Amino acid sequence: MEIIVQKFGGTSVANLECMQKVKEKVLKPLKEGKKVAIVLSAMAGETNRLIEMAKKWSKYPDPAEMDVLVSTGEQVSIALFTMLLKDAGIKARSLLGYQIPIRTDRDFGRARILDIDEEKLRNYFKNYDVLVVAGFQGCDCENRITTLGRGGSDTSAVALAAALKAKVCEIYTDVDGVYTTDPNICSSARRIDKIAYDEMLEMASMGAKVLQIRSVEFAKKYNVPILVRSTFKDGPGTLVTKEDPNMEAAMVSGIAYDKDQARVTLVDVYDRPGVAANIFEPIAAAGIVVDMIVQNPSRNGSTDMTFTVPRGNVEETVKILEKIKDKLGAKEILTDTNVSKVSVIGVGMRNHAGVAAIAFSALKNENINIMIISTSEIKISCLIEEKYTELAVRTLHEAFGLEKEE
Amino acid sequence: MEIIVQKFGGTSVANLECMQKVKEKVLKPLKEGKKVAIVLSAMAGETNRLIEMAKKWSKYPDPAEMDVLVSTGEQVSIALFTMLLKDAGIKARSLLGYQIPIRTDRDFGRARILDIDEEKLRNYFKNYDVLVVAGFQGCDCENRITTLGRGGSDTSAVALAAALKAKVCEIYTDVDGVYTTDPNICSSARRIDKIAYDEMLEMASMGAKVLQIRSVEFAKKYNVPILVRSTFKDGPGTLVTKEDPNMEAAMVSGIAYDKDQARVTLVDVYDRPGVAANIFEPIAAAGIVVDMIVQNPSRNGSTDMTFTVPRGNVEETVKILEKIKDKLGAKEILTDTNVSKVSVIGVGMRNHAGVAAIAFSALKNENINIMIISTSEIKISCLIEEKYTELAVRTLHEAFGLEKEE
DSSP states (O other): OOEEEEEEOGGGGSSHHHHHHHHHHHHHHHHTTOEEEEEEOOOTTHHHHHHHHHHHHOSSOOHHHHHHHHTHHHHHHHHHHHHHHHHTTOOEEEEOGGGTTEEEOSOTTSOOEEEEOHHHHHHHHHHOSEEEEETTEEEOTTOOEEEOOTTHHHHHHHHHHHHTTOSOEEEEESSSSOBSSOTTTOTTOOBOSEEEHHHHHHHHHTTOTTSOHHHHHHHHHHTOOEEEEESSSOSOOEEEEOOOGGGGGOSOOEEEEEEEEEEEEEEEEEOSTTHHHHHHHHHHHTTOOOOOEEEOOOBTTEEEEEEEEOGGGHHHHHHHHHHHHHHHTOOEEEEEEEEEEEEEEOGGGGGOTTHHHHHHHHHHHTTOOOOEEEEETTEEEEEEEGGGHHHHHHHHHHHTTTTSOO | OOEEEEEEOGGGGSSHHHHHHHHHHHHHHHHTTOEEEEEEOOOTTHHHHHHHHHHHHOSSOOHHHHHHHHTHHHHHHHHHHHHHHHHTTOOEEEEOGGGTTEEEOSOTTSOOEEEEOHHHHHHHHHHOSEEEEETTEEEOTTOOEEEOOTTHHHHHHHHHHHHTTOSOEEEEESSSSOBSSOTTTOTTOOBOSEEEHHHHHHHHHTTOTTSOHHHHHHHHHHTOOEEEEESSSOSOOEEEEOOOGGGGGOSOOEEEEEEEEEEEEEEEEEOSTTHHHHHHHHHHHTTOOOOOEEEOOOBTTEEEEEEEEOGGGHHHHHHHHHHHHHHHTOOEEEEEEEEEEEEEEOGGGGGOTTHHHHHHHHHHHTTOOOOEEEEETTEEEEEEEGGGHHHHHHHHHHHTTTTSOO
16 A cells, blocks of 8 residues: 655645645545545635734733644644545545644644654554645644644654655645745746755755755655645656765755845954853844854954844844943944845765855856855855845856756 | 533634633632633634535535534634633633543534543643633544534533532523523513523523523533523523422413424325324434424314424425325325414423413413414413514513513
8 A cells, every 4th residue: 555645735725726726636646546645734824814813812822722723724724625525535534633643742833743653544544545634733742732833734744754654745835846046036947856855954944935944854864755846737846855876966956045134243352262152152042043153363362253143133132242242342243134145055065176166256256245154065155235135146046057957 | 629610602702802801700710719611612603604614615514524624613712712811820721622531422513422531621620720621522432523513512511510510500691691581572571590401491492592402401411500691791690400399489480482483284184093103204304303293183084284394494394295195195285484483481380270371361362373282391382473473472471470570
């Protein structure tokens, strides 16, 4: 018995017409004699509607009760969709998180999956050809409802695929795959046939919001191939899978960008051990995620410390720094919110020299100044003036020949 | 540890302002050192919204999936209300049907409660002062969601009260108690302080829609006193309880009416054994509830058979009768939808002669013709022309002195 896992997002189940299209996607594997576990999100807009409601009721809604509330969104989706399947004579039933169960920790609102009862899940397939599973939700050890955080339905689907040892986890969305860059700003952006987990992680965290980051981490850990496809358009999609030798042929797989960046500079802090820790510990304690960090070479025992934070955290970051400014010897705190980050991503970089040089020279040719550079094994990121974002993305896309067929 | 059970209907949790009022009701017993199990319905209109949605999706929605769908209404209510309690520093949590669990049979859409885990329920009270329970829902032996039918939250509340051996089950609604008759048509209608289960059953089935009939049956079976009160107005309410000698003082407790009646007459059917069975078996098989039945004395071996059905079932009833008409020897099938039923209800009737005579003579004085009479130990019902309904109710209300204080 071959089981495949399919996941459909909120726009794919937004209304009756959309759900009819989803039904067609399920019929295909059924006709091939396969069984299907299908994971659904809440109908587009529903989760936000519920969250807004809770905010009216309470300034700081209780996280556990919040999960009881928002998990109704997926419950509605799976009930309605199963009705459609039953009308078509398909042996189907809906499954809520606690019914499988999908066991999670107790971190309400952003719970992590601990365990899925594989045997119980397989047993359901004895009586049903399609199991319609509520995404985004699980239950803790006391059977309280938990949710997995925004985009958590992707993680639900990958976790089910891992538990069922499915050959592939198909994630249907409103785009037909992962692109070499954002097609909205670069008309020559091209769908990628195959991308490595690590590349996808970098693409996802850079704002290519096709998949929830955690779902990719999960897929990597359990080696579950993810096929990203469009609900509304037929096509091969993008396969997110483990690195293989063929992938290394391409030096660079994609260009990502992120405009939610702000630069903060502490001018003339003492250049002595512990200074970096003194700066970043209180910022981390406030739950602010620092991205790029650069420290200039020392001049006369002092240095400038520059880093980036999400724009919404700039004020709070400055407040924190004001308190410790004197202790650090800092003369000034500078901020700049007109910045963005462009990144060149590719597992092929590991084996190719000169990727950075190509990137820097391409940006130089357009007179785009680089403020901060940060690199990893498979990524080079540059902080630039925000107004150059689109130009930089197009320039880098062209410099690495990404518009060409693989 | 004294535990009280409170239930609030859809209009009581319709919005934030209403829920704030409900919160006040919970605070009172808490201040007296009691613990509270509070049962909530879906917010007014929500259940209908979900049902309408399902009807768009499917002509005959799968009953099991329908329960998954509509049970989200109560889930939303309990989550939001518990947020309010937590904000007020109250140790509270929400409980869904399967979490208690409230075990039911598998008759989706109109399930019956089989068992409530009293020990588990009491254990929850070790950690919480208020348990906010989703009304209307339970779960079957496989942990699938079931619902108890319209008004089922009343039954949930009474069942919890029975399991917890609570002294009283307080049912809050938008009226301040059970009235001697409908105040909308009889200005001298009076709130009843105390009413017997059997009387309440008759009142409820006659269209005094304060309580779900099954909840009263449940309360009678387990001897749980129900106190019906208003969420929005302070007052003593109406206590629904077992008969006691004091109740017998009043001969009649209330006047009910039901306009959803239609009369069907089969003219000149053979007067022989089995005819009644031949008529009513196929009608019952079609799920049509026959209320009053009267058979005239035989004339020359044939008789007229007259009965009432809900108005919406008249056409179907006639269709069924057309098929068997010749076999029964019936000359004609007559129908009349301009009829209604008025009923005089009271456990005191058992010990008082002459109740029927008072009723008939009161109607005669207003020239209201009685088409069918049906009686039980505690009830006298008369079918009359619909246009006289209000007049008949007022006349009977006055004839039995119901406007006077008890």
